[in-house]
Amino acid sequence: MFEFRFADRLIAWQRSHGRHDLPWQVSDPYRVWLSEIMLQQTQVTTVLGYYARFLARFPDIASLAAAPLDDVLALWSGLGYYTRARNLHKAAQKVRDEFDGVFPTTREDIETLPGIGRSTAAAIASFAFGQREAILDGNVKRVLTRVYGIDGFPGEKKVENRLWDLAESLLPADAGDMPAYTQGLMDLGATVCSRSKPACTICPMVDGCVAVRDGRTAELPTKKPKKATPTRDTLMLIALNDDRVWLERRPPTGIWGGLLSLPEFADSAAAEAWLEERGDGELLPTWPELEHVFTHYRLIITPQPARLASLRGNTVREESGQWWELEAALDAGLPAPVKRLLQRLV
DNA sequence: AAATCGGGGAT
DNA sequence: ATCCCAGATTT
Incomplete structure (x- = not known):
């Protein structure tokens, strides 16, 4: 040296x-x-x-x-x-x-x-x-x-x-x-x-x-490694009643603030419980996972379709959400991955 | 909006 | 001993 x-x-x-x-x-x-x-x-x-x-x-x-x-x-x-x-x-x-x-x-x-x-x-x-x-x-x-x-x-x-x-x-x-x-x-x-x-x-x-x-002044010192963006898993319930889908309004702040979206659950059991409260329904096989990347994390969505045949009368519309005709839902403000999911139904 | 920064506090 | 953050500015 x-x-x-x-x-x-x-x-x-x-x-x-x-x-x-x-x-x-x-x-x-x-x-x-x-x-x-x-x-x-x-x-x-x-x-x-x-x-x-x-x-x-x-x-x-x-x-x-x-x-x-x-x-x-x-x-x-x-x-x-x-x-x-x-x-x-x-x-x-x-x-x-x-x-x-x-x-x-x-x-x-x-x-x-x-x-x-x-x-x-x-x-x-x-x-x-x-x-x-x-x-x-x-x-x-x-x-x-x-x-x-x-x-x-x-x-x-x-x-x-x-x-x-x-x-x-x-x-x-x-x-x-x-x-x-x-x-x-x-x-x-x-x-x-x-x-x-x-x-x-x-x-x-x-x-x-x-x-x-070596022409590396811009590369050195080595940047802080971006910590692998955290991954969040969610299950989105696509509850169908004839050609209507259940959507909920998201809170005004946070991710997708104020947009309509599908109800989310930790797992299928929680989604099924939701269904049973509202009528006579059944879960259908889940669709393949959908990945959505944000700046700060990756969201893995498991789409969980379900059919609700008969509704309890008092749950047609509630504070948290309501049934939407598919066409109308697609014209409303929806998060991109939710829109993609619903488009598969038309 | 993201990267940066010495030290401190938590683990 | 090691990981991660607080707090504020700079790029």
Whole structure:
């Protein structure tokens, strides 16, 4: 394997093209921590204002820990994801109560604070304490899967573990380079190796990037596999009385809201019970299953035809539905698969 | 409308 | 240890 010197390239790129003017590019772990939390799911430009206001009101961990939660939430108002603020407050109190007010210095200890996982803990350890700890957020996953051509959904344990291993193997030898290296990873992922339309022509990794070489930047990282659309089974009763069919109005919301449709049952026994309540009828052999695909699930319909010879007088029409002449039914608003079923009868 | 995202909570 | 979600934005 040829020597790609990923870290060296990244650090050099960061020094010449990265950002050096962000207010949280300091070694105070509290400031780094605050920025990392605010930057989760929120863009830099939005964070800048909130960050300044938050720090003005809570300049250190002690003041944050001592504040009422409502004051913290007020300063978070508009940022969204408010559990971040609750965790921040709780973590400040934990630092006060369990770490003697001193922010912990190892990734392991940092990770015990609420709202801080492995990647965020590593970012703080790297920026504030210059420790050789690898981060692996969404940006980094994108950069690594592309540059190293790693297939598989990064949310999958196996793939994620591999990415963590890779991220650790790429760390610069000199811990003094960690802030520039970590910032470089974040900046590269955010500004060059973007999700769509990455700026490969200006990327410092372009000549060694597997995704570029193979024309696969659009395919990597591998998308989250669509979980097999759930399947629902239903039995639709096609109750016939001469040339009339029983239809029911569906509730106004939900699937096929407000449309006329056939009554549905869990099984033939339930359908038979329905029949017996209404007259002298018999189930006929079911028709072959019918599949109907929605965006979010597949519906397997078992058509259950039945004949009702004599009706009980009070059930010709009821709250739930009524008998329809087939021709009229087909002209009414019917769900597509129901219409297909009824068309077989004419 | 769908995909995305670190961490937390549930299992 | 692993699966899945909450909550909000971006594409």
